[in-house]
Amino acid sequence: MALTVMKFGGTSVATVERLQKVADRIIRQKEQGDQVLVVVSAMGKTTDQLVAMAGEISEQPSKREMDVLLATGEQVTIALLSMVLIERGCPAISYTGWQAGVKTEAVHGSARILTIDTTAIRSQLKVGRIVIVAGFQGVTEAGTITTLGRGGSDTSAVALAAALGAKHCEIYTDVAGVFTSDPRYVKKARKLKEISYDEMLEMAYLGAGVLHPRAVEYAKNSHLELVVRSSFSDEEGTVIKEEATMETSKSVRGLAFEKNVTKVTLLGLPNNVPAVSSVFDAIAAQHINIDVIVQNVLNKAKTSLSFTLDSDFLNELLDVLNTKKNELGFEEIVHESGLSKVSIVGSGMASNPGVAAQMFHALAEKGIKVKMISTSEIKVSTIIDETNLLEALDTLHETFELAQEESVHLH
Amino acid sequence: MALTVMKFGGTSVATVERLQKVADRIIRQKEQGDQVLVVVSAMGKTTDQLVAMAGEISEQPSKREMDVLLATGEQVTIALLSMVLIERGCPAISYTGWQAGVKTEAVHGSARILTIDTTAIRSQLKVGRIVIVAGFQGVTEAGTITTLGRGGSDTSAVALAAALGAKHCEIYTDVAGVFTSDPRYVKKARKLKEISYDEMLEMAYLGAGVLHPRAVEYAKNSHLELVVRSSFSDEEGTVIKEEATMETSKSVRGLAFEKNVTKVTLLGLPNNVPAVSSVFDAIAAQHINIDVIVQNVLNKAKTSLSFTLDSDFLNELLDVLNTKKNELGFEEIVHESGLSKVSIVGSGMASNPGVAAQMFHALAEKGIKVKMISTSEIKVSTIIDETNLLEALDTLHETFELAQEESVHLH
Numbered sequence: 001m002a003l004t005v006m007k008f009g010g011t012s013v014a015t016v017e018r019l020q021k022v023a024d025r026i027i028r029q030k031e032q033g034d035q036v037l038v039v040v041s042a043m044g045k046t047t048d049q050l051v052a053m054a055g056e057i058s059e060q061p062s063k064r065e066m067d068v069l070l071a072t073g074e075q076v077t078i079a080l081l082s083m084v085l086i087e088r089g090c091p092a093i094s095y096t097g098w099q100a101g102v103k104t105e106a107v108h109g110s111a112r113i114l115t116i117d118t119t120a121i122r123s124q125l126k127v128g129r130i131v132i133v134a135g136f137q138g139v140t141e142a143g144t145i146t147t148l149g150r151g152g153s154d155t156s157a158v159a160l161a162a163a164l165g166a167k168h169c170e171i172y173t174d175v176a177g178v179f180t181s182d183p184r185y186v187k188k189a190r191k192l193k194e195i196s197y198d199e200m201l202e203m204a205y206l207g208a209g210v211l212h213p214r215a216v217e218y219a220k221n222s223h224l225e226l227v228v229r230s231s232f233s234d235e236e237g238t239v240i241k242e243e244a245t246m247e248t249s250k251s252v253r254g255l256a257f258e259k260n261v262t263k264v265t266l267l268g269l270p271n272n273v274p275a276v277s278s279v280f281d282a283i284a285a286q287h288i289n290i291d292v293i294v295q296n297v298l299n300k301a302k303t304s305l306s307f308t309l310d311s312d313f314l315n316e317l318l319d320v321l322n323t324k325k326n327e328l329g330f331e332e333i334v335h336e337s338g339l340s341k342v343s344i345v346g347s348g349m350a351s352n353p354g355v356a357a358q359m360f361h362a363l364a365e366k367g368i369k370v371k372m373i374s375t376s377e378i379k380v381s382t383i384i385d386e387t388n389l390l391e392a393l394d395t396l397h398e399t400f401e402l403a404q405e406e407s408v409h410l411h
Numbered sequence: 412m413a414l415t416v417m418k419f420g421g422t423s424v425a426t427v428e429r430l431q432k433v434a435d436r437i438i439r440q441k442e443q444g445d446q447v448l449v450v451v452s453a454m455g456k457t458t459d460q461l462v463a464m465a466g467e468i469s470e471q472p473s474k475r476e477m478d479v480l481l482a483t484g485e486q487v488t489i490a491l492l493s494m495v496l497i498e499r500g501c502p503a504i505s506y507t508g509w510q511a512g513v514k515t516e517a518v519h520g521s522a523r524i525l526t527i528d529t530t531a532i533r534s535q536l537k538v539g540r541i542v543i544v545a546g547f548q549g550v551t552e553a554g555t556i557t558t559l560g561r562g563g564s565d566t567s568a569v570a571l572a573a574a575l576g577a578k579h580c581e582i583y584t585d586v587a588g589v590f591t592s593d594p595r596y597v598k599k600a601r602k603l604k605e606i607s608y609d610e611m612l613e614m615a616y617l618g619a620g621v622l623h624p625r626a627v628e629y630a631k632n633s634h635l636e637l638v639v640r641s642s643f644s645d646e647e648g649t650v651i652k653e654e655a656t657m658e659t660s661k662s663v664r665g666l667a668f669e670k671n672v673t674k675v676t677l678l679g680l681p682n683n684v685p686a687v688s689s690v691f692d693a694i695a696a697q698h699i700n701i702d703v704i705v706q707n708v709l710n711k712a713k714t715s716l717s718f719t720l721d722s723d724f725l726n727e728l729l730d731v732l733n734t735k736k737n738e739l740g741f742e743e744i745v746h747e748s749g750l751s752k753v754s755i756v757g758s759g760m761a762s763n764p765g766v767a768a769q770m771f772h773a774l775a776e777k778g779i780k781v782k783m784i785s786t787s788e789i790k791v792s793t794i795i796d797e798t799n800l801l802e803a804l805d806t807l808h809e810t811f812e813l814a815q816e817e818s819v820h821l822h
Binding site: 016019050053054056057058061062064065066068069071072075076078079080082083084086087093094096098099120143144145 | 427430461464465467468469472473475476477479480482483486487489490491493494495497498504505507509510531554555556
């Protein structure tokens with residue numbers, strides 16, 4: 001018998017009324033004869049409220065206890081959703097992370113799933129019950145409650161689907177699928193029918209918030225098809241699957257972007273590997289994430305090193321670097337805020353070297369200056385002034401014909 | 412090393428501010444060099460709010476899922492209280508019911524504790540951590556979450572104290588101890604220094620809401636001393652212990668009462684055991700609790716049967732009995748509402764047969780009519796008109812000199 005895994009995010013389960021809508025959908029799926037496993041997040045703003053309570057107590061609350069606290073959020077959802085289903089005559093049973101056998105490493109706030117003992121779940125599915133599992137949480141071998149961090153419920157759903165051998169995993173969310181770009185910024189943005197794991201990963205890492213990269217990676221490694229779709233409408237979502245099963249004429253599949261970017265340049269840094277890596281070590285020690293990195297060798301002795309980061313962390317970064325100025329050996333720091341990162345993503349790019357050139361050409365035609373560039377097999381990222389962002393997005397969406405339907409041939 | 416078990420109820424942990432006050436008290440105890448285990452309830456009105464959410468879904472929500480839902484309440488408290496202690500430099504660790512090894516029978520909403528595996532707790536206490544345990548909850552052998560029902564956190568605290576061999580268990584609550592009667596009704600009510608398990612049990616069963624009878628029974632069976640005291644002041648509370656350790660000149664220790672009582676009489680019931688027990692069976696099947704029972708044999712063939720119950724359940728009771736009127740064989744039902752039950756409690760009564768007479772005499776002197784009587788070794792209960800309640804309480808409090816300090820000689 002086929003198993004369907006359905007995951008509903010916080011907005012989809014925010015009120016008892018919405019739980020009723022979610023139940024409609026689950027019951028419809030169940031009536032098709034499938035076994036159904038459901039993974040849910042905490043209701044609406046519950047997690048934020050719990051975090052705020054902990055914030056009243058401490059600026060850095062105990063991470064172990066934070067996990068104990070946050071895990072209650074999903075536990076409330078599983079109980080209420082099960083009640084709704086049972087009230088409607090549909091046998092259902094709830095499982096917390098530990099009851100569902102989700103074993104994680106002993107790390108708090110961002111634990112990775114190690115194994116899932118599916119014995120209990122399987123026996124419930126077998127007798128026809130709908131199993132409702134709390135996402136985002138697990139338990140260590142020693143019995144300590146852990147949480148999986150951002151995007152944790154997506155990861156739970158994918159991991160459970162993989163462990164149970166589900167054919168696919170449906171992620172119900174407040175958007176209708178994966179778009180060529182963010183519809184709030186790009187009017188012509190179009191929902192994709194399909195996207196490959198790698199493209200989705202790049203989109204996710206580059207700021208498209210639909211799915212957490214960890215969940216996508218997990219699905220990729222497990223060859224598990226994901227479907228992202230709206231929990232508020234019946235329209236078809238976006239299928240995320242192996243590239244090999246898709247044929248498309250397009251090199252570029254989507255357009256991702258991030259705002260609030262600052263570029264920092266260290267001038268007069270000694271031109272040797274230890275000097276450069278010392279800079280990165282100092283930054284990493286403060287848990288500051290840096291992104292696009294460009295090194296420019298000025299002469300045999302000196303080099304300049306540029307990178308970008310979220311503008312919110314600039315002051316912290318400057319503190320770290322200035323404190324260690326002598327030790328690191330650079331001469332001067334310059335920085336420029338008010339920037340954005342715009343990226344094109346598509347697995348067709350690897351075999352189509354003209355794509356990057358086409359991108360720069362399109363931006364240049366509009367007089368948009370590209371300040372930094374970073375490329376990979378399946379994406380090209382550029383740093384531009386934030387004032388140019390909307391124009392750049394529209395131009396690139398047009399250039400790469402993203403608004404037009406693809407001609408996808410499925411096997 | 413001595414172990415102190417401290418239990419804090421919902422009012423005591425209602426806000427983060429109150430958690431700080433609770434932490435003060437815990438830290439003071441810890442600084443005395445004891446090992447400290449703390450049991451907490453859900454914060455303030457949390458349980459009521461969760462029950463209300465379930466009520467939006469169903470009039471009779473799944474009991475299994477109700478337990479999953481309610482168990483989150485205490486889990487929030489243990490996490491936050493542990494955070495408070497850790498923030499103040501005091502090593503602490505939280506345990507849910509299942510983590511604390513509290514195994515219960517497989518009953519939802521009112522499970523009894525079967526065993527407690529204290530291995531994990533002991534190892535934490537040994538290394539000097541304060542262990543914060545979620546009261547009210549446990550887990551079945553099969554790993555299903557259960558709750559212990561009303562007074563559950565008291566029971567958790569007592570059971571843990573007994574399992575860990577604590578010398579005593581301190582119950583912190585919103586009253587200063589056990590009183591001779593309810594101070595809201597009897598102005599001269601006085602806080603007792605000590606009370607025996609049996610007296611406390613009668614007081615608890617007769618409506619004194621300080622402690623749940625289950626917790627008292629558990630303490631009695633485990634020979635564990637209980638201390639009931641205020642979490643808002645430093646005044647000494649009431650010690651609940653074996654009678655044998657106390658000597659007192661008083662026969663009556665306290666005065667308990669219940670309002671909103673209805674008396675029901677079945678007239679013309681066949682005078683045989685099966686007929687009477689059929690009535691009780693029919694009532695029990697509807698989970699209606701009845702209390703003081705009096706049977707009056709009219710002649711060899713017929714009997715009349717009276718009993719009391721909470722007036723809120725009268726309609727339900729009448730429905731049951733009228734539906735089964737022919738089957739049960741009685742002729743008529745009469746009922747009278749607006750009554751109260753007043754009881755005197757004291758272990759000295761058993762050896763002092765004049766006490767009941769003294770009670771009726773005192774009430775008669777004030778012209779208060781006693782409608783029903785029920786006695787046990789250590790209590791006498793009377794049913795009177797609720798309009799006479801306050802006068803009866805004052806009179807009896809005076810008659811048995813409850814306002815005066817006892818001369819207690821401790822061994």
